[in-house]
Amino acid sequence: MVHAPTRPSRSEAPATQAVRRAGGRRRRSEDLTKLLFVLPAAIAMLALFGYPVVKNLVMSLQDYGLRTFFTGAAPFVGLDNYVTVVTDRLFSKALVNTALFTIGSIAFQFAIGLGLALFFRRKFPLSSLLRSLLLLPWLLPLIVSSATWRSILEQDNGILNRSLAGLGIINEPVPWLNSPSVALIAVIGVNIWIGIPFNVTLLYSGLSEIPDELYEAGSLDGATGWKAFLHITMPNLRAVAGVVLVLGVVYTIKVLDIILGLTGGGPANATQTLATQSYERSFVDFKFGEGAALSNILIVLSLLFAIVYLRGTRRAVDE
Template structure:
């Protein structure tokens, strides 16, 4: 007891403040991850779910999912979805951040209103876009027909050619404010004196943008892209509500396919194996992000 009391004196008192958060993460994050990893090496289904000793399957589940065409489709869909969303939401968010960084009268109120898509629950956003892209009563079809662009309704969410486009649009709408606010914060850290000096030296706005703004925003841009990748790659609720992975598996992501295997097909071990593939990819990206930020702080 005396040793413990002596340990928590002075600088070591910080461990007491960290302990509750550490225990929370250990119980509610660490244990499920470890349990899911163990589950992926077993053969657990409806028959063996309650068995005292679960059959050991080794790497069989991982071999089977990598031979599963739906898993390969889900993996490629996840990568395609992530890249498309990152590209458009970053470009639009960057443009809006530059625009609202100008000191005009209503810039701050309008920028605050543009944060609404980020604050609305994703399930609500998914339902809104499901209504927008609906076939018979969809707002988009009605607008396009009113303008004379189309004559017949387009099956946005039930066609393999357009379903991915619809969920990308929904996710881009959610991600634009996130990109805009982080880039806007980065812009505020750039000293205005640099632009004034460049103007005196005869540099135009385009030259100042490429020689001052972009180089100084590099750490912010890297953080925005990596965090955006992590948030987008693990998408579940948006896709599940809008399309459920359909039609014909055309919008299945790793997360939705893992859910389908586990809770619709009751192949718990295979579902956990898919979830672990998603976990490993995000872990690698997260480690890269931490290494990048640590390196930036040291410099």
């Protein structure tokens, strides 16, 4: 009787089945409840995120111009829009500028932000007041910041050149926003100023999470100062730093208002980025198809960074 033990006895079977059935019903209604919880968020995501992305994708394959709004006709043109924007003589310049702008901004924002966060870890009088004052650039509307910086950086009467000249640091006024070779640096500088609070805030909270015991134990083993930073602070800050950097890249790569406010992409296209080009094609030239194509390229670039970030964090979790 090999099969006997595996086969359920007749008297037993209905009971187990009933239990199983009841359990299944409960599980199903539980599933339904779960689904209902997810549904609002899913609908919101689809309506506010999914639809624009899909619409943008479709638009980038269409000849979508001024006329479309009146006639509704937007003929499909395949990849023509992508070809047009990629072969444009400003594309490579905009791409390089986007890279320089992003890397330059992030590197300095992060370094200065980390420095300030470490500085504020030491308790000193007024430290929390100073730390909250540091948030100011973040609280100002970007259009206000850029208008203010535009007047600060003005070549003839801007306060920066006047101060530098008064201190004897420069003899000739620096053409901050007027020279194609300086303008990008000036724009990056302003963006660094705007991004510092974000970096300080997140890195500071990351630093506060590191238990003091680690530093105490480390100091017993002789790890103080620079060594403590390298072997205790950095490894423990890795997760937060990762978030700060990836969010920083995603925010910076698409920056538009600061550049528009400061230089409008000029002088002589020196500060054109993919974002400003996309804006210009859509809302100045009314070639929405081409603008959509450029913005899709931009989305793919940010997506690449997001994937790198997700893989990085997954590896950290696995470890």
